[in-house]
Every structure is written in structure tokens, then in C-alpha cells.
Amino acid sequence: MKQWIKLYIEILDDPKMGRMSDRLFRRAIELFLMAGRSGNDGVLPPVDDLAWILRIEETTLVEDLHSLAAVGIVHEQEPGIWVVTNFAERQDADTSAERIANYRKQKRVTKRYSTRNDDVTKRYNNSNEHETKRYGDKEEEVEEDKEEEVEEEVDADAKNSGGNNSDDITAYFSPEMQPLIEAFTATTGIYAPVGGGGRTKRWHDAMIELMRMRASPEEITATCTEMLGQGLKIAGPWSIVNGLNVYRSRQRAPNGKNKNTPKPAEKQYTPEQIYEALYGEKP
Structure with a gap:
């Protein structure tokens, strides 16, 4: 017993099927x-038997x-013998020629719609990329504004909070650390x-890093002067860590602008001094 039949899509445009009532249309499909x-x-x-299988009255089925x-959907071959x-x-297998023709037709349709879909997809992808870039640039601008606001806030608080009270600094x-802080x-x-x-800790960590780099007060002064002269923002000692590396690189460059400037002597710290700076107590 077959598990499936061919149901042709031309039924959608067949007037004799389309003009049937819903009940009669269903009955035709059931008979197929x-x-x-x-x-x-x-x-x-x-x-x-057919009436029993379809769960309807025999008189209704005959009508x-x-x-x-x-x-022309069915006909009575002999009295009581009905045939679709x-x-x-219409249920026979397609010939080789029909299968090849159907395959080529389907391939043309698929290619046409695929090309159209590719064009639509490309157009919308380009549009989405433009929107993503626009909103991405906007978010970067917002982040930069936030960073500037934070730096300005830290800068103002640092100027107003510490003063020059050496007792508080100690x-x-x-x-x-104090000579480096004084130079800064x-x-x-x-x-x-x-x-x-948090701000005090950030200062403390930056000073530890500058000590690790064996920065001298003279280098701190020179780095800050150079950065301010270039219009760079300094919010705290952490702002000059990279600037110090740049300053040192220029001093070492054989063709650097400051090749005749004597290199400041690096501050030498003993392991005991570094330990005390890190942990606040002598080893």
C-alpha cells in the first residue's frame, strides 16, 4: 500500500476545483x-465501504x-464502481525527459530567486553596516566624553583635597615617594x-609603578613639562607613566631633539625601600 500520492499544484488554478464548495473540495481530496x-x-x-471509512452517510457519499x-473528477465505470x-x-512516474525538464525549470527558478535574495541581503547588510558604524562612532564619542569628565573630576578633587600638608601625605x-610627588x-x-x-590608592599604585621604573624627580618634572607643552591631559601620576617611557626613548635616541641635554641621574632604590613603599612597613 502506498504511503503518498502526487497532488498537483495546478489544482490552485483549476476552475472546476476552485468553484467547488469547501465540503466537496475536501471530498475530492479524500477520494484521491x-x-x-x-x-x-x-x-x-x-x-x-467507502462511506464507512470516511465516516459519512452512504446517501451523502453518493450525492x-x-x-x-x-x-469530471470521478466517473462510474460500472454500476456501483467509481473511479477517479x-x-x-497522473500518478505514473515521470519519464527521464520530464524529470530533466522539471529539474532545469526548478534550477532556473531557484537561481532567479537566489540572485534576487542576494541583492536584497547585500543591500540590507550594507545598510546595517552603515547604521552599526554610525552608532558605534556615537558610543565611542560618549565613552570619550565620560573619560574626560572622570579625569576632570579626579583632577579637581586632587587639587582641592590634598593641599601641601606634608603631615597628611606621610x-x-x-x-x-614624597620627592616624586613634590616634583609632580x-x-x-x-x-x-x-x-x-579609591583616588588615594590610585595615586599610591602610580607612585609604586614610577618607583619600579626608577623614575627620578628630575624625570618627573621633565615628563610633565613635555606633556603639558604638547597639550596633553594629566589627571594624575598614572597619566605620565607612558609619557615617561616616551621621554626616556627620546633621550636615548641618537638623532633625538634633546640629544645634547644631559640625562638626569636615575633614582636608585634599595629593596628595603621598595618593600616599605609597597607594604607600609620596614622589612
Whole structure:
């Protein structure tokens, strides 16, 4: 017994099918399926059996069969023997020529729609890339504005919070850090925050990094002066870490602008001094 039948899409444009009532249209499809199940070239089961299978009254089925016969869907081959018209021919396997023709037709349709879809996809992708870039640039501008606001806030707080109270500074920064802080403050006018909290820790960490780099007060002064002269923003000592590396590179360059400027002596720190700066106590 077959599990499927061919149902042609031309039914959508077939006037004799399209003008049927919904009930009669359904009955036609049911008869197609019954003919496929029977496997007898479109011959349907006896009317009484067919009525029982479709769960309808026999008189109703006979009326529907005659209505469908009037439009050529079925015909009565012998009294009581109904056949779906042209069922066997329409269910036959396609010939090789038909299969090749159908394949080529489908390929042309697929290629046409694929090309159209590619064009649409490309157009929308380009549009999305433009929107993504526009909003991405906008987000970068917002982030830059936020960073500038934070730096200005830190700058203002640092100038107003610490002053030049050396007693307060010694409570948060080791004696080895103080010459570097004094050089930084003298050049930039930014005082170290001494109220504790995140900003004080950030200053402390930056000073540890400058000590690790063996920065001298003279280098701090020269780096800050150079950066300010170039219009660069200095929010705290962390701002000059990279600037110090640039300054040193220029000093070492054989063709540098400052090749005749004597190199400041690097500050030498003992391991004990670095330990005390890190942990706030002597080893």
C-alpha cells in the first residue's frame, strides 16, 4: 500500500476545483487519497465501504460522487464502481525527459530567486553596516566624553583635597615617594589626595609603578613639562607613566631633539625601600 500520492499544484488554478464548495473540495481530496490507498489505478472501494471509512452517510457519499462526476473528477465505470478519472496516468512516474525538464525549470527558478535574495541581503547588510558604524562612532564619542569628565573630576578633587600638608601625605605615602610627588605637584599643580579611598590608592599604585621604573624627580618634572607643552591631559601620576617611557626613548635616541641635554641621574632604590613603599612597613 502506498504511503503518498502526487497532488498537483495546478489544482490552485483549476476552475472546476476552485468553484467547488469547501465540503466537496475536501471530498475530492479524500477520494484521491482513497484511490492511492487502494492501489488499483484509481478504482475506489465499494460505496458502502467507502462511506464507512470516511465516516459519512452512504446517501451523502453518493450525492457527492455524482456532483464530482459532473465536473469530471470521478466517473462510474460500472454500476456501483467509481473511479477517479485519469488517476493512473497522473500518478505514473515521470519519464527521464520530464524529470530533466522539471529539474532545469526548478534550477532556473531557484537561481532567479537566489540572485534576487542576494541583492536584497547585500543591500540590507550594507545598510546595517552603515547604521552599526554610525552608532558605534556615537558610543565611542560618549565613552570619550565620560573619560574626560572622570579625569576632570579626579583632577579637581586632587587639587582641592590634598593641599601641601606634608603631615597628611606621610600618612598615606612613604618617604621615598614624597620627592616624586613634590616634583609632580610642583609641575602640574595637582596635589596628592590624602583622604583615603579609591583616588588615594590610585595615586599610591602610580607612585609604586614610577618607583619600579626608577623614575627620578628630575624625570618627573621633565615628563610633565613635555606633556603639558604638547597639550596633553594629566589627571594624575598614572597619566605620565607612558609619557615617561616616551621621554626616556627620546633621550636615548641618537638623532633625538634633546640629544645634547644631559640625562638626569636615575633614582636608585634599595629593596628595603621598595618593600616599605609597597607594604607600609620596614622589612
